[in-house]
Amino acid sequence: MDFRGRRHERGSNWTDPEIVELLQLWSDESVQIELESSLRNQRVFDRIAHILREKGIYRTGDQCREKIKKMKLEYRRIKDNHKMRSWKFYDVMDRVLANRPAITYSSLGGAVIAQQVFQSSGAPEESMLNSGEAPPEMYYGSGDDQETDGQSLLEPEDTLGQAESTLNTRISPSGCFSDLNMTGSATATTLAAGGPVSHDTSDEPRKEGSRQQTSVRQRKRRRGGKTSWSLASFLSWQQSAEERLLSLEEARLERELQAEERREQREERRAEQERQHELRLFSMLTGVLLAVREESIFNQETKKSQLTSVKACKMSQNALETLRGEEGPGNSVYLSERGNSIRLHEGILQEGYIQYGMDRHHDTDNPDGIINMGTSENKLCYDLLHKRLTKPDMLHINPSLLQYSDWRGHAFLREAVAKFLTHYCCSPNPLKADNVVVMNGCGSLFSCIAAVICDPKDAILIPTPFYGVITEDLHLYSDVKLFHVPLDCEADGKDNRPFRLTVGKLEEGLQRAKEEGLTIRGVILMNPHNPLAEIYSLKEMITFLEFAKRNALHAIVDEVYMLTVFDESVTFQSVLSADSLPDPQRTHVMWGMSKDFAMAGIRIGTLYTENRDLVEALAKLGSFHGVPGTTQHQVAQLLQDKEWINEEFLPENRRRLKAACSYMTGELLSMGIPFLDRPATLYVWADLRKYLQESSFEEELSLWKCFLRHKVLLSCGQAFCCSVPGWFRIVFADQQHHLQLGQYQQHSQCLLPVKKDNAGSDNAATVNPKALAENNSSDQLKERDSPVPDTGSLATEDCQASKPAESLDTLIGTLRHQIRSSDWLEKSTPELSAGEDPEIFDVFKVLLQRARK
Secondary structure (H helix, E strand, O other): OOOOOOOOOOOOOOOHHHHHHHHHHHOOHHHHHHHHHOOOOHHHHHHHHHHHHHOOOOOOHHHHHHHHHHHHHHHHHHHHOOOOOOOOOHHHHHHHHOOOOOOOOOOEOOEOEEEEEOOOOOOOHHHHHHOOOOOOEEEEEOHHHOOOOHHHHOOOOOHHHHHHOOOOOOEOOOOOEOHHHHHHHHHHHHHHOOOOOOOOOOHHHHHHHHHHHHHHHHHHHHHHHHHHHHHHHHHHHHHHHHHHHHHHHHHHHHHHHHHHHHHHHHHHHHHHHHHHHHHHHHHHHHHHHHHHHHHHHHHHHHHHHHHHHHHHHHHHHHHHHHHHHHHOOOOOOOOOHHHHHHHHOOOHHHHHHHHHHHOEOEOOOEOOOEEEOOOOOOOOOHHHHHHHHOOHHHHOOOHHHHOOOOOOOOHHHHHHHHHHHHHHOOOOOOOOHHHEEEEOOHHHHHHHHHHHHOOOOOEEEEEEOOOOHHHHHHHHHHOOEEEEEEOOOOOEOOOOEOOOOOHHHHHHHHHHHHHOOOOEEEEEEEOOOOOOOOOOOHHHHHHHHHHHHHOOOEEEEEOOOOOOEOOOOOOOOOHHHOOOOOOHHHEEEEEEOOOOOOOOOOOOEEEEEOOHHHHHHHHHHHHHOOOOHHHHHHHHHHHHOHHHHHHHHHHHHHHHHHHHHHHHHHHHHHOOOOEOOOOEOOEEEEEOHHHOOOOOHHHHHHHHHHHHHOOEEOEEHHHHOOOOOOEEEEEOOOOHHHHHHHHHHHHHHOOOOOOOOOOOOHHHOOOOOOOOOOOOOHHHHHHOOOOOOOOOOHHHHHHHHOOHHHHHHHHHHHHHHHHHOOOHHHHOOHHHHHHHOHHHHHHHHHHHHHHHO
16 A cells, blocks of 8 residues: 555544554654754654554554644644643643744844755746645855855856856845855946056957956846745745635634534523423413412312222222232243242342332433432542543553453552552552452452352351342352341440440351351451441451451451541541451452442452452452453553542542531431431431331331332331331432432421330430421321332322322422522513513413412
8 A cells, every 4th residue: 555645635534542653753852853953854754654554553644744733733722822721632732842942043144044945946936836845945044154055046057157156145135146246246346447457449359348248247147037036936935825824724713613603502502491491480380370279169179089089099009909919920931940039039229229210310301300319329529530531541442451351350450459459558568469359349249259158058247237239249149148137226335336336246146147057157347337337446347357267257348438438537447457467368358449439330349368269269250240451441540540539539529528418417407317427438327217107117118118209219227137117328429409309308298207205216326406396297197108109000190199289289399499499580580581471471460360369
């Protein structure tokens, strides 16, 4: 393939990797020196193109030069206009071009000398201007420092001109010739003045002298003509260059105009969306006014028919439940017994998340969707992560990332994890990369560890409450059970801590498991705890590890929230910071990216253990739980960037979490809800027992369904195997307007305290808030008993439609919240509405008059 082609080939697109390779070669110091030292730089770009072809990038030298020119223009446009420097290659261009010394032009005696050097003499002016070639080289100098090659300015047959071409030719800015060319004129002046020159009266000497003068004048005329043509050609080239520069500037202005037009279009679309939203709010207000009008008319009829509709609702619900029981999903003939068990298994956390997945809240697309305050996700740092993950070092791809790798993880990622844990866990000795295993999430690590340290039907100790999904992680794959060690919600001990874990409780749980004939292989410890948010000291953790050593148990330590501690007065200490572990061969520490880096979707879980046999066994299962190579590269780059982690991400993440936690705890205090006050994790463990009609898990589930029915997803205590009903986990790591909406829907619809003796519930919390005012609304208390709405349940929808008063209350509450959370009142005054749409103003006045009547 011929890569020479046309000199200026345009229109070919460059990919980002090709541009990166080009910039690496062009920004080299030796290349920049060579480019600055010569005006004809085609050979430099030809060499760059040759190197690119060796790397598999087939570009010509002209294409490389044109691409660099375009990037220089883009860089100068951004820098001159002081625009946002979001161009991905701006930093590279700035480092190269900002350090380049400016070109200076020397001058002596006020005369600047320019000389053109051509490849061949006598070339026509049009061929130079229209060929698209670079202009003739110009050497700037002054005085006697410059020399010209007169050979290119004279005809070949002009021998006199060739003899004189070795001398210096000086050209002033006015175009006059200097000393050598004016010698004949000086001689003629001397003759005219009557100097000492002998006079010959003969005709032949006079004719010969006149012929010589004529020949000198002809040579001067030819030489002056050549020089004038050279200057004219230079001026013509300069004019064409200025025209090209003007065309480029016009193109730039055109692009800016188009960008401005696009921005205006986006603004118009946003304004249109705001108008549509305001119209919807106005429609809701109209519906409220009409409903108030109709309520006064049909109030008596509603009371009469309410008893009948409630009875019909209950009968239809019973019939529907019976029908579902007969047609419910049973064992499939296509699956094994274990497959049917997996298929039919569904916990409360999974059920709630499925409902949320079908009706997610979105500020514009689905404003009436479910607010998720049950899933432990950090939604506060998307802007910080987006800025870091879109930098050029995250876009690197090489063949090794697209091929099979070590199933423990790429070596560079395990090395980065080892250095990261050594630094942030404050390990006294550097951790080894060979002891690191990387899989797609900590759930996969739980499954694989249980598979290699336990046999089917074996068990592992775990204090309750705990993150309930661990049950599925161990049971579905490995058929390993969890043996619960209940923690009392009442405060006991010297430090007055509810749900306090002690070695005595672990010993008691182990003894009960042995009495039931179970084989206990290990114990799971979480620090910080999920869902309690408890932070255990290093001394406490060492006592738990010593208990595991005495009983030859594996200790699986979950530290996924180790960096999510947002109070500076509280210090987290990892077990890896201990000088020595009681049993290093049976101690395995887990950490992941989901919580500390707000990247639950990346699916990265890491395990550090000094047990080489365990590492080899996990490597055999790693092929089922591998991580994509490109993801491993991005995570390694992130973990190695300590400047970004320490100076940008961690401080800002902790500040936002602290603010969100303060808002949530303040709202709980105002509502009189006790909770565990812990400055860590992404959630609060709250005590809602006083809102239960009776202390039972059925009533707790009813309250949970009430939250879900009113578009708020929480996590109830039985999902965490809590031994006492009424505790809920509330996630606060979300935007404040979402928390406000969720709090409003909880308080206005579900959190109605039950009038009963509930002594002792306040003792379980670290705060003692004021009690809420009692509300004797029996209709909303009974509402908790109704099931979560199902899209396929027509009977349930009909029953809900039979409660107009309740629907009206919900509509009014939603309207009030949306009006408070927006600037609709400021924008939608009657006077402004009359100017935008007179018809709406007329309708509003008519409705207002009817409501007053």
